[in-house]
Ligand SMILES: *[C@@H]1O[C@H](CO)[C@@H](O)[C@H](O)[C@H]1NC(C)=O
């Protein structure tokens with residue numbers, strides 16, 4: 001049967017293609033050489049290989065029996081910005097949300113939407129590893145959860161689908177009275193813990209944040225402000241045995257900076273944020289404490305001049321409502337940013353303060369600017385009289401040596417590129433490890449992108465087509481085998497005949513029937529012939545060729 005044959009050939013092509021493309025999609029970190037930065041990237045191997053390749057090879061090794069803990073950072077953070085699966089469109093109902101949004105794909109060429117598969121792909125690096133010591137997912141600004149005002153059960157359900165059981169642990173906080181956790185403990189629990197950072201789509205900006213939105217966020221995604229401390233279990237006896245060294249400590253501060261700037265619509269909520277921030281500052285370790293590292297997770301990036309990142313400074317205020325509060329902002333104000341750097345990190349343009357103004361070691365991670373950015377904030381202590389904080393792209397700071405200057409304290413700020421397809425479906429991988437020689441922490445960050453959302457759609461549409469063709473093929477094959485058997489035609493083989501015809505440009509069935517119908521055919525061929533169909537003629541042709549051995553059709557037949 002001709003259709004069956006076409007389908008079979010289509011499947012020969014479609015099945016391998018679907019398998020290859022689906023494997024690529026669901027394992028893309030493997031193909032894109034994505035891996036958490038490895039502590040050994042400054043070691044011997046880095047002389048010959050790029051740091052990215054070194055990290056990748058170390059991660060591969062981690063899955064083998066040659067695994068070496070030294071090469072795996074004890075703290076790894078998978079950071080996702082704006083899990084905005086629907087772009088800014090809303091979900092109509094839960095049922096629809098379970099299926100791919102074909103109409104949206106057709107309307108907007110895929111929109112900003114990714115399906116569940118994308119996220120699963122993004123997490124592949126983390127999912128199967130037993131050795132994971134710490135894994136946290138930072139969802140910087142859950143844009144997706146609704147543009148402040150309409151978080152509903154459907155969105156929450158979708159979030160749960162995206163992150164699997166992880167979201168049940170989202171309310172994780174450091175237990176009351178516990179000072180620090182041990183880095184490396186509770187491996188299983190950490191595999192499913194998520195830190196959610198409140199963004200404007202969750203709670204709004206300073207002007208329109210209110211108690212109800214705040215309560216809703218807390219109920220669904222955990223507190224907006226909290227901190228955690230970890231100690232790294234390590235031998236703190238110095239090599240020469242002289243003195244005890246400080247225990248390596250990591251402090252993670254999750255801060256809602258949505259209402260840091262004024263005016264705020266709800267003063268009490270702003271006070272909450274400020275109280276938390278003051279608590280963070282007063283309970284900080286001395287700036288001179290060695291082996292200490294602070295990670296701040298927040299939403300709005302720090303102030304920087306136009307041109308450093310894609311988003312420039314921008315503020316908009318309500319007029320006549322919400323206490324004329326902040327309606328929208330791209331960056332924190334200059335003052336709030338200074339508060340971050342000088343308050344939380346204890347840095348200063350003044351060399352007379354403790355630690356010569358170099359402050360605490362750390363990094364700021366945030367979102368908001370979908371394009372992402374990698375910035376170095378610094379203050380030039382030797383440029384009197386008005387020492388001001390400045391910011392430049394991090395690679396540029398490294399190239400010009402600003403990061404190494406003796407009198408220029410500074411801090412890196414990583415703005416996560418969005419995980420939305422329009423921004424390449426990005427995930428951020430942050431590794432933090434302890435350098436025993438320097439007795440200090442070191443960190444590195446890389447991006448891992450899949451590509452535009454159309455890749456996801458194309459692969460899944462192809463998979464559906466393959467599945468559809470496969471089903472049709474099976475159904476047709478079964479249907480065809482049913483009437484054929486009683487007629488006793490099985491051994492001649494429809495498929496064979498059909499295939500022969502596919503390769504032969506013989507005379508048309510009509511000519512054939514007229515010209516070559518001879519009595520030498522067997523009964524069953526005769527039955528077919530009586531029907532006077534094209535199919536019957538073809539069978540006849542095949543039979544004739546076979547029986548006569550070298551008929552006029554012989555050479556053509558052998559072509560196939
Ligand atoms: C800690 O390190 C010191 C110096 O290297 C060594 O003498 C001591 O045995 C180590 N202690 C442990 C418990 O490993």
Ligand SMILES: *[C@@H]1O[C@H](CO)[C@@H](O)[C@H](O)[C@H]1NC(C)=O
Pocket residue numbers: 380381382383384402405408
């Ligand atoms: C810091 O300020 C000093 C004095 O004004 C100046 O010479 C130096 O170039 C500045 N360094 C940077 C990196 O701007």
